[in-house]
Amino acid sequence: MNLIILSVLSSFFILSVSLRPEPPKNNAQITVMGFVYCDICSNNTFSRHSYFLPGAEVQLDCTFRAVSPKTREQIAFSVNRTTDKYGVYRLEIPSVDGIACAEAAISSSCLASLVGSSSTSCNVPGYRSTTDEIAIKSRHPNLCIYSLNALNFRPSKRDVTLCGGN
Template identity: 65%
Template sequence: MNSLLLFLFLASSSLLILRPITSEARSRPSKSKSQIIVMGFVYCDICSNNTFSKHSYFLPGAEVRIECMFKAMSPRTAEQISFSVNRTTNRYGVYKLEIPAIDGIKCAEDSSKISSSCQASLIWSSCSSCNVPGFKDTSDQIVVKSKGANLCIYSLHALSFRPSKKEISLCGN
């Protein structure tokens, strides 16, 4: 009798494993897909000293070009996705690009093996008193990965504009 129960259990288990995948199961997102966010900020370097000082401020309305290249992880092909988009900083000087999950694109596991990268470049500033590019390009990035949420954040180093003339009254020589 025990062998009959074991046979029925194995037969029903194999039917569950071998059943065809339904369209509902195919449409569910894979756990290996990561949502990717690329972000950074732009500030006004009021003292033109290439640092964020006590007189600096975050710059809303600055336009930034973001260019990214992601390599897809596929056992048979070496695919690459490249794109370029423009973003405008919000009232806090932050620009952000959200990339939905794409099959085969994963967050960088190790910074020494980064196969994907993004860079940002300044286009223009909406601030007439702070519109000379300072740090105008960056490809330096910090990659932060959240395992639970399948979220990957590429945080790019800061970009800056500065005034055409240094504010001597605020900054000194």
């Protein structure tokens, strides 16, 4: 009987210890994201006929450097990501030693390139790659969000009934 009580109490103790919040880290969480759309009118803008393209494949080539006199740390990577049902691709890097977003102590460069479309009716590359990014300031001091400009595919033939003859 005592063994059962001890077992139950130790289970509660282990559970309570595991639920305690971890002390905050000074490392940055980096999110790189962008979206891919189908440019129905082939004019490199998101029009009322355009739609976000789920299942498109994008390659990300990024380098992040800590900008500090104390460190010269750098990470570089190349990965492929597939867009979700909203046409958004995303890469999350959970923790980067020596890089803190709050002090703007990060220098980055990312290139996003189209690899392939999931749609047979919208598979001709429009904007194939982008390095233009917007760094979004987060309320959380160590969350860096880099939003890259949109990439697009277009149909092989322009629909003049939807988009006009120009």
